[in-house]
Amino acid sequence: MRFDLKIMASWIKPGSTVLGLGCGExxxxxYLKQEKNVKETGIEIKEKKVALCIEKGLSVLQxxxxxxxxxxxxxxxxxxxxxxxxxxxxxxxxxxxEILRVGKKAIVSFPNFGHIKIRLQLLGGGKAPVSRxxxxxxxxxxxxxxxxxxxxxxxxxxxGFNIHKKAAIKPxxxxxxxxxxxxxxxxxxxxxxxxxxx
Amino acid sequence: MNNNTAHNxxxxxxxxVKKQFFLISENDFILxxxxxxxxxxxxxxxxxxxxxxxxxxxxxxxxxxxDSHAAGVYDKKDEKPGWWDIMIxxxxxxxxxxxxxxCSNILGGCMGSTGPSSIIPGEKNSYNMxxxxxxxxxxxxxxxxxxDHLKIKKLLAVTGGSLGGxxxxxxxxxxxxxxxxxxxxxxxxxHSALSIAFxxxxxxxxxxxxxxxxxxxxxxxxxxxxxxxARMIGHITYLSDKSMRMKFGxxxxxxxxxxxxxxxxxxxxxxxxxxxxxxxxxxDANSFLxxxxxxxxxxxxxxxxxxxxxxxxxxxxxxxxxxxxxxxxLYPTHESKAIVKALKKNRLDVSFCEIKSEWGHDxxxxxxxxxxxxxxxxxxxxxxxxxxxxxNEI
Numbered sequence: 241m242r243f244d245l246k247i248m249a250s251w252i253k254p255g256s257t258v259l260g261l262g263c264g265e266x267x268x269x270x271y272l273k274q275e276k277n278v279k280e281t282g283i284e285i286k287e288k289k290v291a292l293c294i295e296k297g298l299s300v301l302q303x304x305x306x307x308x309x310x311x312x313x314x315x316x317x318x319x320x321x322x323x324x325x326x327x328x329x330x331x332x333x334x335x336x337x338e339i340l341r342v343g344k345k346a347i348v349s350f351p352n353f354g355h356i357k358i359r360l361q362l363l364g365g366g367k368a369p370v371s372r373x374x375x376x377x378x379x380x381x382x383x384x385x386x387x388x389x390x391x392x393x394x395x396x397x398x399x400g401f402n403i404h405k406k407a408a409i410k411p412x413x414x415x416x417x418x419x420x421x422x423x424x425x426x427x428x429x430x431x432x433x434x435x436x437x438x
Numbered sequence: 439m440n441n442n443t444a445h446n447x448x449x450x451x452x453x454x455v456k457k458q459f460f461l462i463s464e465n466d467f468i469l470x471x472x473x474x475x476x477x478x479x480x481x482x483x484x485x486x487x488x489x490x491x492x493x494x495x496x497x498x499x500x501x502x503x504x505d506s507h508a509a510g511v512y513d514k515k516d517e518k519p520g521w522w523d524i525m526i527x528x529x530x531x532x533x534x535x536x537x538x539x540x541c542s543n544i545l546g547g548c549m550g551s552t553g554p555s556s557i558i559p560g561e562k563n564s565y566n567m568x569x570x571x572x573x574x575x576x577x578x579x580x581x582x583x584x585x586d587h588l589k590i591k592k593l594l595a596v597t598g599g600s601l602g603g604x605x606x607x608x609x610x611x612x613x614x615x616x617x618x619x620x621x622x623x624x625x626x627x628x629h630s631a632l633s634i635a636f637x638x639x640x641x642x643x644x645x646x647x648x649x650x651x652x653x654x655x656x657x658x659x660x661x662x663x664x665x666x667x668a669r670m671i672g673h674i675t676y677l678s679d680k681s682m683r684m685k686f687g688x689x690x691x692x693x694x695x696x697x698x699x700x701x702x703x704x705x706x707x708x709x710x711x712x713x714x715x716x717x718x719x720x721x722d723a724n725s726f727l728x729x730x731x732x733x734x735x736x737x738x739x740x741x742x743x744x745x746x747x748x749x750x751x752x753x754x755x756x757x758x759x760x761x762x763x764x765x766x767x768l769y770p771t772h773e774s775k776a777i778v779k780a781l782k783k784n785r786l787d788v789s790f791c792e793i794k795s796e797w798g799h800d801x802x803x804x805x806x807x808x809x810x811x812x813x814x815x816x817x818x819x820x821x822x823x824x825x826x827x828x829x830n831e832i
Contacts, residue, residue: 281787290791294759294812297819301778301790311782 243418256318261305262325266293312342320346327383349433354388405435455510473570481550482542486534498541499598499605505549508541531810546572548722567653597621599802614755619820626773628737637730640668665723666714678765678798747780758788768799
């Protein structure tokens, strides 16, 4: 399993109820179900990925996370997981508020646009940055929100949610490896992972 | 011994199955309308073996014109297997090496179960239009008697498409303790105005055929024209604009240019005519009237939720897998999504996938790896869970 997913999984208490928003092919949910006896629900928009999840025996719904989440009542889940999706959200503020309504806690991760390589590309090359974590050109990128670890901290203050835990990480050569970045994380980490709550 | 038997069954890729009959003879069966129906016979077939714990049974629910013959063949010479053989069989998605599969002909049908063409007990004539109105809940209540008769306390799954999906939904709310999982496919909680409209036109085609004679027709003089037109209408609703364009376009049958005469046929016309003519050899016109009416009256929200789709599923306990198709205009995706929404609001365990297909409502009966894999994985997960639960009890 990918390094960032491993960290998220380590934060989740066994036997919890989890809502995975934009759960993709369900790698994290499958791991949580098998290893942590989690009761999983996933929402994913792409039919092919939904089908792969259902094949694995996961409970996953095809749909738009922004709409599907509205059907759940307050505190329906122990955790809501928003993995690598915040930077693609049309309304990040509304979405964060929703996940903190239906989930007692939420785990959010996103690529850090403040990473040194990205800063240098913009500064030195004068071009929109393209990296391993952000492999898209400006015109085909699904990442419509450009945020850094620092921005998320400011966002938390503005919206009024608490950051319980955080991990700034840099995956290694192989996707399942990686390290925690403690020194100047906003400059040297490629991803941020946060556990947040009201 | 089993090996020998298997060996003797020729090289036919299909399993031999036998139609069986179950009689509800207590004469205490009161229909939803309050009418009593005596001596109900239910035709059914089974595939695979019921295990010792009797927890591997899957009930297949057929659509409007289906029957109990869901898979396999009656005779090794049969060329065509049952209607869902692509799904049910050894090693298939609904794996008969693992599961015990049951399929019965619906009440009101004409393939062995009691319906309008059955002889009235103690009389010489068939019911015809004196057959009482039967509903989807009635069909399900009869199936429940069959499941009781087979001494199965809880079904691993109920599944079916279209009218079969309606029955699956009805099962999940009427007998919540008897259903571990439900897979409603290309179906709806209530018949829409569009679906009712098509059904009514189809019924009108039958009842305006002079041979129909208020339902009292003889074997020699059946309302074949009416029934065949009804089937043609049905087939249009099972296809889609795109599938018709891909399949037929404006191609002519046996001709290349348009002579502008009435006897020239577009391929789509020939196709519909052929489907209509084929249908009258196997289906009873009065059964068609009764079953389409049962579909039109189906309204799970009204009956179980007093108009609220969420309340309709208040007592449901099953795990659900809901499937719809992008080009199905008879039971479009928004109707499946309404089911999903109601299930979610009840915090029931539900999976949902809208499969991209150009083949309209018919898609659920066509070979589709994606559907097969989903059903296989879903069933495996449901079965694994209950086996884990029973093992823990020991």
